[in-house]
Amino acid sequence: MARRAREPDAFVRAVELLRDRVPSFEVYPFAIPAIRTLESLALHPQVTFLVGENGSGKSTLIEAIAQAAGFNAEGGSKNFSFATRPESSALKDALRLVRGMRRERDGFFLRAESFYNAATYVDETGASGYGDRSLHAQSHGESFLALANHRFRGDGLYLLDEPEAALSPSRQLSLLKIIDQLVRQRGSQFVIATHSPILMAYPRATIYALGVDGAAPIAYEDTEHFQLTRDFLASPARFFRHLFDADDE
Numbered sequence: 001m002a003r004r005a006r007e008p009d010a011f012v013r014a015v016e017l018l019r020d021r022v023p024s025f026e027v028y029p030f031a032i033p034a035i036r037t038l039e040s041l042a043l044h045p046q047v048t049f050l051v052g053e054n055g056s057g058k059s060t061l062i063e064a065i066a067q068a069a070g071f072n073a074e075g076g077s078k079n080f081s082f083a084t085r086p087e088s089s090a091l092k093d094a095l096r097l098v099r100g101m102r103r104e105r106d107g108f109f110l111r112a113e114s115f116y117n118a119a120t121y122v123d124e125t126g127a128s129g130y131g132d133r134s135l136h137a138q139s140h141g142e143s144f145l146a147l148a149n150h151r152f153r154g155d156g157l158y159l160l161d162e163p164e165a166a167l168s169p170s171r172q173l174s175l176l177k178i179i180d181q182l183v184r185q186r187g188s189q190f191v192i193a194t195h196s197p198i199l200m201a202y203p204r205a206t207i208y209a210l211g212v213d214g215a216a217p218i219a220y221e222d223t224e225h226f227q228l229t230r231d232f233l234a235s236p237a238r239f240f241r242h243l244f245d246a247d248d249e
């Protein structure tokens with residue numbers, strides 16, 4: 001199969017905060033530093049990673065991008081219409097997606113906390129394209145990979161919040177292979193919030209670190225995830241001395 005000569009145009013080239021639509025920068029979600037300082041965030045045409053500490057705003061941002069792109073806030077495809085949480089993000093009304101020339105023909109929003117609800121919806125509606133076993137009859141990781149294998153058809157916009165939560169390290173590599181095929185052979189675009197030093201190693205990507213100063217691009221090797229994991233694995237005992245024994249010395 002012929003490879004694409006160059007990267008295709010993104011479905012969503014950038015995410016802009018229309019700052020004059022923000023009611024107040026003092027309250028959630030606009031008070032989160034990564035949102036308060038947001039003007040325009042350019043998305044990689046293939047994969048954009050959002051990384052940062054717990055509470056840095058990754059889920060808030062990816063959920064608002066999903067809503068602005070027409071996905072159900074609770075996760076799923078654009079056809080999903082269940083809701084378990086009444087309030088919707090005020091952020092989506094102040095976000096503008098800068099669209100590219102192409103339109104996605106497929107898409108999925110995996111919300112970290114609501115995969116269970118999405119699986120229930122798939123079972124109840126008999127939605128097709130998810131493999132032949134109920135997602136509930138498979139383990140968390142098996143069902144997630146079944147979803148990615150059967151449901152992600154390509155030419156799609158896929159927004160994933162902490163997909164690693166379900167996956168062993170070797171299954172994270174399986175997911176990277178699925179992502180690579182969807183990106184390189186089937187022109188897809190991903191935005192992925194993650195803490196996984198394995199997933200964020202994917203080379204055709206931009207990594208944004210969300211922190212107290214906002215969202216800034218960062219090289220893989222400069223992420224705390226890479227450095228801390230590398231140093232920890234090189235010498236767990238050295239970390240344990242600091243973590244556990246500091247009071248005894």
Ligand SMILES: Nc1ncnc2c1ncn2[C@@H]1O[C@H](COP(=O)(O)OP(=O)(O)OP(=O)(O)O)[C@@H](O)[C@H]1O
Pocket residue numbers: 028032052053054055056057058059060061
């Ligand atoms: N409904 C809400 N009302 C007020 N504050 C909220 C609400 N939801 C989240 N927050 C706060 O907004 C901040 C960002 O939360 P968010 O869930 O986006 O973080 P995150 O980067 O996804 O974190 P994690 O890595 O733990 O998933 C946190 O400080 C959180 O406590």
Ligand SMILES: [Mg+2]
Pocket residue numbers: 058059060112161193
């Ligand atoms: Mg989160």
